[in-house]
Amino acid sequence: RKEVEQDPGPFNVPEGATVAFNCxxxxxxxxxxxxxxxxxxxxxxxxxxxYSSGNEDGRFTAQLNRASQYIxxxxxxxxxxxxxxxLCVVNAPGSARQLTFGSGTQLTVLP
Amino acid sequence: DTGVSQDPRHKITKRGQNVTFRxxxxxxxxxxxxxxxxxxxxxxxxxxxxxxxxxxxxxxxxDRFSAERPKGSFSTLEIQRTEQGDSAMYLCASSPExxxxxxxxxxxxxxxx
Numbered sequence: 001r002k003e004v005e006q007d008p009g010p011f012n013v014p015e016g017a018t019v020a021f022n023c024x025x026x027x028x029x030x031x032x033x034x035x036x037x038x039x040x041x042x043x044x045x046x047x048x049x050x051y052s053s054g055n056e057d058g059r060f061t062a063q064l065n066r067a068s069q070y071i072x073x074x075x076x077x078x079x080x081x082x083x084x085x086x087l088c089v090v091n092a093p094g095s096a097r098q099l100t101f102g103s104g105t106q107l108t109v110l111p
Numbered sequence: 112d113t114g115v116s117q118d119p120r121h122k123i124t125k126r127g128q129n130v131t132f133r134x135x136x137x138x139x140x141x142x143x144x145x146x147x148x149x150x151x152x153x154x155x156x157x158x159x160x161x162x163x164x165x166x167x168x169x170x171x172x173x174d175r176f177s178a179e180r181p182k183g184s185f186s187t188l189e190i191q192r193t194e195q196g197d198s199a200m201y202l203c204a205s206s207p208e209x210x211x212x213x214x215x216x217x218x219x220x221x222x223x224x
Binding site: 004041091 | 146167
């Protein structure tokens, strides 16, 4: 089983739609959670951190369910510029400080 | 631009050659990471430095790979005797202390002929 699993998509949605991405992680001791966005042939960029109580940043809402080891990202009123790959990222505890990335979910917002 | 910078952006070389990449982190970040990313996959961790100390290495980092951060600022990643399977994007990231997000550079895209 992969440490971080995501539905690869692709998700093709019309402009203005609401779309949700899910992610599960295997290490129950994981402490930090993030969503990164990666445009084609570009570097990953931090979209938002994910907090236990859930958090919102404009049109983006992130949720964390520690009991189910599940993270979600909701995008409302999607824009053409939201087209990208969304990476679910977990920072496991211990001596290492590396991030463990999912394979990403590809989103295309259509006009 | 005060973000993470990587050099070169692209490297094309023949199999068997040695290559070296450079990463300059955000200046106040004492943590530096190297990742490798292949098409359709998320980045995979290679190694991590805190200041000049290399504290963690992935099993992906074979003995042909070596990374240094001699003065705790910039870092280099060298691949010796390159193989076809080394073709990938090599990403560098940095972060400050604590559970802070990592910020990535543009990456070096390596193509082995």
